[in-house]
Amino acid sequence: MKLFSAQIYSERRSQLKKAVGSGLILLLGNDEAPMNYTDNTFRYRQDSNFLYFFGLNQPGLNGILDADSGEEIIFGNELTIDDIIWAGPQPSLNELSRKVGIYRTESPASLPAKLKDFKGKVHFLPPYRFDNKIKLNEWLGIPVSKLGEEASVLLIKFVVDLRSIKSAEEIAEMEEAVNITGEMHKAAIVATAEGKMEYEVVSRIYEKLHFYGAELSYPVIFSANGQTLHNHYHGNKLAAGRIVINDSGAENAMGYAGDITRTIPVNKTFSQKQKEIYELVLNMETSSIALLKPGIQYRDVHLDANRILLKGFSELGLVKGDVEEMLQLGVGGLFMPHGLGHMIGLDVHDMEDLGENHVGYREGLERSKQLGLKSLRLARELEAGFVLTVEPGIYFIPELIEQWKAEQKFTEFINYEKLEAYKDFGGIRIEDNVLITPDSFKILGNPIPKTVEEVEALRA
């Protein structure tokens, strides 16, 4: 188990206790997750908040921080001789806990009474694992359906404040995750070819992932039907003339996520029509990144990417009219019905368990209702230390085009007739992970082929 220094974890916990001020902070670890019966489990994934404050990447642990007394305890079982026989020699919980600066461990059995006996407020985060919901219900007497609203907003806010700013040690881990992700993407570009099944190419992504001892940070999207945004099906045969969206990322050993998208032509080169749209998306991506620095509102960057889209589409004759008007009305949502990006860290959508609005919005900054902008997960002003994704895309979704056309939506701006020729186009998305530095930005990781020339070079 790779860990940061004990000092790092101790400092994070001290900052949290100080910020919360008083009461008991309860941080639940994740247990094993059953797949088709109790003992056949999915790959183990620790809770990201637990990882951030306690570091220990194993099931069966919970932690408390007493904001009044300062006391810090990890609850978990010590090893038995049977554990050693079946799972091999390993450090004790006590030894492990010392490595993250915790000097008191107790049996899991003593936690419920401790919570019951505590006189002040017990702060907990919104649970997303159902076993943890059952535990909180039993321990705190709160109905399962009320646990979300009873979670401590104070605790959520301070955890978000801390986790939003990535330290140098975290950035190094995130660079590693992006670099493994980059190897996955290069392998996929090389392996893509007419006549292959999508899952044959996906198998090369998994090979690279596991070659570096990593796990997926989210389910692989690799599809010749990239216009279908939530597409985890890999059963299509790659046909000549199609383009494939590969949105896949590695989670490194310490739990940090990479999240990269590249778009690959099934032919060895992009067609002229594909190149026009590809260059437009690439321009949206690089121009958005060039704007990044502390203080800029990410909502404005999203809108600027849309502005580039609408200008480009005006030149192609797919839309007509005043770009600023179209931007205000949300015409671009038809072609990019998702947000420009999100925070990334220990989670691919960082801290999504704590609530998107706590992470990406702030008081006075309300969520839009427009298609596209309403899905923007990160809208607020950026700060140095944030890491976020920049992932513009252009999609021609036949069902959505048909729907808008039938509703006669924005007929004064959208050239539905000309759009017919794009209904079998598919989609293009390009995505990188970017750190906000004190005065500008840094794209994380080694460069991953991105221009038309760079992508085509790997297809030779």
Next chain:
Amino acid sequence: MKLFSAQIYSERRSQLKKAVGSGLILLLGNDEAPMNYTDNTFRYRQDSNFLYFFGLNQPGLNGILDADSGEEIIFGNELTIDDIIWAGPQPSLNELSRKVGIYRTESPASLPAKLKDFKGKVHFLPPYRFDNKIKLNEWLGIPVSKLGEEASVLLIKFVVDLRSIKSAEEIAEMEEAVNITGEMHKAAIVATAEGKMEYEVVSRIYEKLHFYGAELSYPVIFSANGQTLHNHYHGNKLAAGRIVINDSGAENAMGYAGDITRTIPVNKTFSQKQKEIYELVLNMETSSIALLKPGIQYRDVHLDANRILLKGFSELGLVKGDVEEMLQLGVGGLFMPHGLGHMIGLDVHDMEDLGENHVGYREGLERSKQLGLKSLRLARELEAGFVLTVEPGIYFIPELIEQWKAEQKFTEFINYEKLEAYKDFGGIRIEDNVLITPDSFKILGNPIPKTVEEVEALRA
């Protein structure tokens, strides 16, 4: 989604309703399982009982069978226009249900009232997913901790009866799962080499798995420390002179599991010492398989494998004394502290969610308390149509040897002094999946290299 014919599913459901006789049979499907937040999920896995009776491999479904009226309903949401926009065009729940012989679908919202209003007994299976525990608690008013004991033993028994006997269609699926698994194993034998990290070889296993569009049926065991039985760590460097246990299997598109073990020398050939133990394990495996036919008690086959072990160890001077006496006392448990095998089908430990004793034991056949035999999951008489694993192993577990030695256990039989020379040996296991035919057996799938010569041939 690949499905058997509607007739097959209808017949299974009819048999179940008839066997249970009266009351409402409730079969819960699995939903998506959250990894690090609600919307970042593990790979989807449907519940095996739901797959067996309803076939539909997607989240959000539950089914009821009314044993009195005969009525059959699937509860789930119909597609919205948003679903089609985001997830692509797809058949409706109604269309899908017809394909498995169900002509009535209802909204999930109507299920709780249906259960509440039902006058007779509601039969349900023991839940293992925590979200399903929460649902059953809400719908039936049974405390979460009591759901296991309140599950219908009648329903469990009849589901076990049906699922235990594999049909010809199921066998074809299981052969496919074993064949994909075989490709994974061959790739691992070829890739194993001194100086590589375990996960580098594991990456080849994943590549083959996904190349065939399959998923893991259980977490990969690939370890140069095969003596540690529950070992999912892949971070060791493969050192000259070690042997590696590869216990890994594919789950094919219809959900059927393969479960194969091979043992690979890190050097290009086995050493003389390794060969002696390897040949002994191979003899245990092939001799056990040769005994298989309807009517034989699998407990006896397990004991026979132990007999071969003890005879072989007598010849090697590792044990001494009367083999039958040692067998009765359980001396062999030190070297093979697990059972010879288990049922396999839609689950790698088939129907383990329904309770191991319901699947592998019967009235009058009690579980042993001896190390090894107590872990035997399948002990009962075999029947034509059963598919099971045969997986003998020999391990030298330093911690266990030390424990027995310190307790002076079986000192009259075990040559602890001579065992010292084996403490760095590791472990060997060989496993195949075998169908019980009307008069003997059939090893499923294409042959996977198993003899010393066959394994070494792939290392050339």
